[in-house]
Every structure is written in C-alpha cells, then in structure tokens.
Amino acid sequence: MSERSGKVLLGLVLLLIGGLVLLDQIGIDGGDLLGVLIPGLIMLYGARKVMGSSGSRFSGVLIFLFGFLMLIGKLHLLFHAVLAIGVIYLGFRLLRQRDVPDHPVPTVWERQWAQRVLREDDALDRWEQSVTKRQQP
Template sequence: MSERSGKLLLGTALLFLGVVILLGHLGFVKGVLGFLISGAIIFWGGSKVLAAKSSGARIWGAFLVFFGILMLTGKVHLLFSTLIAVGILYLGYRLIRGNPEPSAEEVSYYERKWARSVLKEDILDRWEDDLQSRRP
C-alpha cells in the first residue's frame, strides 16, 4: 500500500468517525445503527490487534477496540475529557518543572564543538598566512 492510499484510508476513517460522533451527539445514532457502527469499529480494531506485525499497529487496534466499547456504552465523552485532563496536567507539570540544567556530557559536547570550530578557524588563518607569505 502506498503512502497516499494509507493517508486516504486514514482520512476517510477519521471523516467517518467524526460524522458518527457528531450524529451521536445530535441524537441520530441510536439503536441498531449505533450498535452496528460500534461493532464494526470493535471488529476492525480486533482484527488489527490479531493480525498486526508491529507493536504500533497493535496499540492502534487496541485503541480502536477501546473506542468502540466506549461508543457502544455511550461513554465516548469520557475518553475526550480524560485526554484533555491529562494534557492539561502534563502542560502544568512542564511549566512548573521548567527546563532542566544541562548535564556534564551536554556541556562537554558543546565545549568540544566550539573548540573544534575555533581550531578550524586557526588552521584556516595559518593556511592563509602561509599562502600570503609564499606570494612574490
């Protein structure tokens, strides 16, 4: 499968999912239609988990199964509110923690990089001086 077809499939799935969620919030997805859509998402996720060769595909499949179960029980809002809450907590933690001090290895790396650039300039200066002295 090419990269373009993968993007097309993912985009179509996201559009479909967005329409289903919007229709659910408006009260149109009830009964058999809601059950079929949730069941299809659970089935799709389960098939990804069972047939996946990489751990990323298994995680994506497990997320789809979880999302389908939340849709089936009518608790999709819990997923989104939990994700927003976790994001806010992480942002607050990062703001309070700030940037850590650079470690000794990072400092020595940048010092070595600076020293190499200075030495390179010195070598070039000596080379230019040598060329100037050789000219008649």
C-alpha cells in the same frame, strides 16, 4: 487488511447506509440500529487488528476501546482522560521551564574560542603597553 477486504467492508458500509436511508424514507427509524452497528464495526476492526499478523496490536486495542466506549455511551470518559493528561503534561512543562537558566551554558567549542580570543587580547594589551613605554621619554 488486504485491498479486497477493504473494498468488501466499504461495500457493506455503503449498502448499510443506503438501506438505512431507504428505511428512513418509509418511516422506520434506523438511528437505534446505527447507534449499535457503527460501534460494533469499529470494535470488530480493532479486534481484527489485534488478532491479525499485520498492524499494531496497540492501535487495535485503542480502536477496540474507542468502539466499546462509544457503544456503552461513555466516550466522553476517553476525551476527558486525554484532556486531563494533556493539562497535566502542560503544567509539568511549565514548572520544568523554571529550572532552565536564563542564559544558556556555552558549549565546549564556544568556551575554547573565547579563551583563544582572550589570550590574543592579552597579547595585544602587552604589546600596546610595551609600545607606550618605549614612546615615553
């Protein structure tokens, strides 16, 4: 969406809000109109993202779906589905963590370092034993 079309959309929204406030002041309820207009504008924006060359088609479909569910009054289904997916994912992660060993497996370089240290320790032990044998009468 170009900068000009964004300004036009913002201008239209401001005109609409101002008109609804004015209608409300003279006693005409604009809530029903607003309940259809806002989801319609959201759906229109999502459809433009799907059909346009710029932007992601997937996000456009999600925006359109959000507006459609808002229009038919079933927006709670989307939030419940997202909540259910989140709970399932959390349960999966908790179950999967049990498979992780208590102590992490050392990396290759850590094992090589430990082997070198043990070899040096063995050499020192042999030297110490030879020194103690020489010192004994």
